[in-house]
Amino acid sequence: MTAATIHHLTFGKMEAQISTLGAECISLKKNGQEYLWQANPDVWGRHAPVLFPIVGRLKDNQYTYQGKSYAMGQHGFARDRNFELTEKTDRKLTMILKADETSKKVYPFDFELSIGYSLSENGLNVDYHVHNPSGEQTLFFSIGAHPGFGCPLEPEKESFSDYQLDFGHKSITNLPLYTLEGGLISTKKSSLALQEGKLNLDYKLFENDALIIDVDPVTTVSVCSLKTGKGFAMQFSDFKWLGLWTKEKGAKFLCLEPWxxxxxxxxxDGTLENKLGIVQLALQASHKASFQVDLLG
Structure with missing residues (x-):
């Protein structure tokens, strides 16, 4: 595999670093302070992986398409492939990954996945563009983001439980949750109790893996320290689900995952066409989705 290249973006008080490996954002700073999780391999060795062509886990880590079985690990392969840089300025860039012989061994589709990053005054805009170049075959895929943020941002001053989630709707008292069983979506559902649309963070919330909610009616979330006022926020109205995840007690990060x-x-039943959440992209059509991150404080 070709060695990854790190590209730097700057705009005002904002800085970002994007790796060609997985087109992954590996650093996001405001006024010199790092907000992105720094991939401690003893806890979780990634920063903000891109999830494609599946999100989450497959049953038995495999699927069937047109009668043939294919193996694929959790979240797909794009996060472990080198992307090609196609555009770059001081504040933005675009990278692309296309189908090749390697990808077709596990995913028998032509595709073009472009990912764009653009710094704003207080954050980062991320654009996903999936194109089906085929004139013969519908493209079946999923795509999602998995950015991890430092939580707490200042461990010497605060703890994970000093942070509060705010979903922006005071009228919301609870959110339906999808329940995970062995990494798969259960037929059972639970709920997440809120107080005026807010929830104090606690590691106990994540004892059964990620919290997964429907984006409608929630399209924004902020995570803010009650001690320092610093934090991060995300707008994700182009997506259908949001996952919230941290790995273990004391992990010191929180992922906000629009999917x-x-x-x-x-x-x-194992068939790709029948998988929950699969997107069907017509011949030579495109799918676009964006989310925005703002750094608070």
């Missing part, structure tokens, strides 16, 4: 796709259900 157009989701893990397979426990009763999935």
């Amino acid at each position: 157009n796709g989701i893990a397979a259900t426990t009763d999935h």
Whole structure:
């Protein structure tokens, strides 16, 4: 595999670093302070992976398409492939990944996945563009983001439980949750109780893996320290689901994950076309989705 190249973006008080490996953002700073999780391999060795062509886990880590079985690990392969830089200025860039012989061994489709990053005054805009170049075959895929943020941002002053989630709707008292069983979506559902649209963070919330909610009616979330006022926020109205995740007690990060796709259900029949959340892209059509991150404080 070709060695990854790191590209730097700057705009005012904002800085970002993007790796060609997985087109992954590996650093996001405001006024010199790092907000992105720095991939401690002893805890979680990634920063903000791109999830494609699946989101989540497949049943038995495999699927079938047109009668043939294919193996694929959780979240797909794009996060482990080198992208090609196609455009760059001081504040933005675009990278692309295309189908090749390697990808077609596990995913028998032509595709073009472009990912754009653009710094704003207080944050980062991320654009996903999936194109089906085929004139013969519908493209079945999912795509999602998995950025991890430092939480707490200043461990010497605060803890994970000093942070509060705010979904921006005071009238919301609870959110329906998808329940995970062995990484798959269960037929059971639970709920997340809120107080005026807010929730104090606690590691106990994540004892059964990620919290997964429907984006409608929630399209924004902020995570803010009650001690320092610093934090991060995300707008994700182009997506269908949002995942919230941290790995273990004391992990010191929180992931905000907008998805157009989701893990397979426990009763999935294994066919890609029937998988929950799969996007069907017509011949030579495109799918676009964006999310925005703002750094607070």
